[in-house]
Amino acid sequence: MIPSQSSTPIYINVQVNNKCQHAIIDTGSAVTIINQQLLKKIYHKKFIYKQKLHKSANCTSINIIGEIELEIKIQGHKTLILADVATNLITDLLIGNDWISNSNVIIDSPQRPIFLIDRYHRIVATAPFITPPDFQSPVLLVNEITLPPYSEKCIDVKIPSSMNNIAEALFEPTPNFHSKQMLLTNALLKVVNNKSRLTIINANDRQRTLSKNTKLGYVSHQPPVNKHLTLPVLSTKGVYGQTHPKPFIHKRNDRIAGRSCALPTRNTRKVQFMDSTCRTEHYDEQHQCYVCQEQFLTRNDLQQHLRHECYPQNIRDQIEQLTSHIKDLNHKQQLQQILWKHGKLFDLHQPSIIKATAQNAIETGNHPPIYTPPYRVSYKDEQIQRDEINKLLKQGIIEESTSPWSSPIVLVRKKDGTVRFCVDFRKLNNVTTKDAFPIPRIDDIFDHLSQAEYYTTIDFKSGYFQVGLDLKDRPKTAFSTRDQHYQFTVLPQGVTNGPPAFQRIVSQILGPTRWQHLLAYLDDVIIYSPTFDQHLIHLDDILNRLNDANFRLNVNKCHIAKTSIDYLGHRIEHGNIRPNAENIRALLETVQPITAKEIFRFVKAAEYYRKFIPRFSIIAQSLHKYAPTTKEQRSQKSQSTPITLSDEELNAFNELKRILTNDLVLRIxxxxxxxxxxxxxxxxxxxxxxxxxxxxxxxxxx
Structure with a gap:
């Protein structure tokens, strides 16, 4: 408890950790408290996390997040005190009775200065009282909120107890919100029971999350009277808490980052950002370690803590592995600093669901549920199914279901002998309305890489499984074993709208960086830059966006800041493009086909590189007749029937292989x-x- 007295607080000037600062001497306070915002601005020792709650005599809560040792200096005389750190203190520094007693302070009267005496009762320092500064109270967010791109929302805010007798107050937003393109306007607030309402606008092209108790600005006790000043009075009545992600144009005269701000239209119909997926990731006021839950005052402090204490050894090894090709020591350190900053992207010790969910991904209209019973499987395959399902349940990828829909499980054998767990959604796909969201053309992607010298490719870890599925679509993904029924909670592989739904979400998260210094083809992302310094900036920007969205990356398929790189089956280097060597080797090692299926597979693989092969259509003409065009040809039996190639067809097959042995290179x-x-x-x-x-x-x- 912090008791209060009726006496007026005393203001003095002090130096706290060598920073000049006014402070309140409160003889009614048992402890010394520093505002977290002030602590961020001064040099300080390691912050000790210790969450607790103080209450004043009128039951107002003061949220304490930790302790810090402060040096308070008056006229060169040093004193030390262990102070509490508060997130919602209405002043910067409140000095309590603990400091008064420990420092031998004498407070004579409001007309005379305070005295500090030594053990011999000699005065060693004095501090005159000062006129209280113009007093302002912070305005804090009541609940955590998430704002979709280009949206506005009316929110609840709270004001400390010092505003008890105020019916109206002038609100002014903090400047850092405009720098983040979060727009708040000056307003005359109606205050009821220390609470009011504000409208906030997200002018970003990506979602923003603000934590509970985020400081939005300040209110003055007495709004200035100015006949030239007109402010909106925000009522406490009406419908609030609604987010409006509709396309809109919002224009204002405020200067933001040196230019007028006009919000572009944006359609976010398909992507919904969830409100409270991961509270600790978007703290503006506090930064919390996601491993040990310790709180830190600055992002830099948190990064240092993660790097030296909480990042597991595998992340340390991965960052070293990703930068092992960099020979310039300075470049390597700069690159590693960025990767350390976003090291959470590589932490796969637990599954991750991003802060976006696919909307209308499986739209079936009024079609009745489709039920297909499970296929009969061997005892060995039953064991494999059970193991895979237990793993998916543990990861939260599936859940038990009571859905009338059901699709059968299929186990697909891979070349290495392992098994891929799949669900046969073909009947579901036949009744699903197709999503027309565009997948980028590969040629268009390559055309944007002509000026680049540095490349980074990023691959998402089980990309679909990181995207939450809308609740109404989950029952349609149901499948059965011989004695259980489940459904997916995330975007499953095999649904017809999986690629466009995933592409839409990735495009939404990456925003305007696409086609400027970043390109994304589903879960294959490439960052490209003409210089190393620019590449660091671009890399930091993209990793920050992915980190904010809570994505996880497949480190084994990521390649950072390279001058030549493989992307979408091609090798790119210094503005030149050639086929990927591994893919060409696989084509050259193809034995003479003996079925129509094998011929067609070879021709389609070679056709991917047709722009490198002169007269491709003429050479491959005799082989195209094996492409399955009719229902009968597409049947497995027809495609697997043994055939004998004619001399013309065999010559075409060998000619394509011969051309592929050359060093095929084109200029982008x-x-x-x-x-x-x-x-x-x-x-x-x-x-x-x-x-x-x-x-x-x-x-x-x-």
């Missing part, structure tokens, strides 16, 4: 340079090559 198109078409003709045909005019000579593009 540069939109800043002119193009030309180089043609050739004979009596039997015309050929052409698309070239680009480079300073060092013409280079083939296609």
């Amino acid at each position: 198109p540069d939109e800043n340079l002119p193009f030309k078409i180089q043609t050739d003709a004979s009596k039997i045909g015309i050929g052409a090559v698309l070239m680009q005019i480079h300073p060092n000579g013409d280079l083939p593009i296609a």
Whole structure:
């Protein structure tokens, strides 16, 4: 308890940890308390997390998050005190009776200064009383909120007890909100029982989460009277707490980051951001270690703690592995600093669900539920099913179900002998309304890499399983074993709208960085930059967005800050593009096909690199007849029937393999340079090559 007295608080000037600061001497307070915001601005020793609650005599709660040793200096005389750190203290520094007693302080009267005496009762320092500064009370958020991109919301706020007798107060937002493109306006608030309402706007292209007790700004006790000033009076009545993610244009005259702010329209119909998925990840006032739950005052303190104490050894090894190719020591340290900052992305010790959920991913209209009984399996496969289901249950990927829908389980054997657990959703897919959200063209992606010299590729760990599935869609994903019924809680593999739903969410999270220094093809993300310094900035930005969304990455498939990289089956280096060597090797090792299925598989694989193969359509023409176009041809029996290749077909097969043995390389198109078409003709045909005019000579593009 912190008792209070009727006496007026005494204000003096002190130095706290060598920073000049006014303080309140409160003889009615048992302890000394420092505001967390002030502590962030001064040099201090390690923060000791110790959560507790103080209550004043009028039952107002003071939220204490820890303790800190402070040096309070008056006229050069040093004193030490263990102070509590509060998140909602209405002043910066409150000095209580603990400091008064320990420092031998004499308070004579309000007209005279306070005296500090030594053990011989000699005065060693004095501090005159000062006029209290213009008093303001902080405005704090009542509940944690999450705002979708380009949305506004009316929120509950609270004001400390010093506003008890105030019916109206002038609100001014803190400047750091505008720097984060979170918009609050000056307003004249109606205060009822220390509470009021505010409207907040998220002008970002990604969701923002504000924690409980976030300081939004200040209110003054007496709003200034100014005939030229007009402020909106925000009532405490009406419908509040609604988020409005509809497309809108919001214009204002305020200058934000040196320019006028106009919010663009954005359709967020398909993506809904959840309100309280992971409270500790978006603290503006407090930073909490997700491993040990210890609180820290600054993000930098938290990063240092994670790096030296709580990051497991495997993350340390992974960061070292990801940067092992960097020879420049300075570059390596800069890169590792960014990876340490976002090390949580590589922490796979527990499953992670991102702060976005797929909406309308399985839209079936009024179609009745489809039930397919489970396939009969061997005892061995039954054991595999049980093990996989137990693992998925433990990870929260599936849950028990009472759904009338059901699709059968299928175990797919992989080349390495392991088994992939799948569900056959073909009947469900037949009645699902197809999502038209576009998947980027691979050629368009490569065309944006012509000026890049540094590349980073990122791969999500079980990407679909990190995306929550809307509650109304979960029953449609149900499947059965011989004695149990389950459904997915996340986006399952095999549903027809899985790719567009996942692409939409990734595009929403990555925002305007796409097509500027980042490209995303489903779960394959590439960051590209012309210089190393720019690449550090771009990498930090993207990892920050993914960290905010709570994604986890597959470190074994991530490659950081490389000058040549494999992406989507191609090797990219210094503006040149060629087929991936492993893929070409697999094609060259293909034995002579003996079924239509094998021929078709080879032709489709070679066709992926057709832009590197002159006259591909002519060479492969004789093999295209094996492409399954009719229902009968698509049947497994037809595709597996043994065949014998004719001489023409065998020559085509061998010619494609021969061309693939060459070093096939093309220049990525540069939109800043002119193009030309180089043609050739004979009596039997015309050929052409698309070239680009480079300073060092013409280079083939296609």
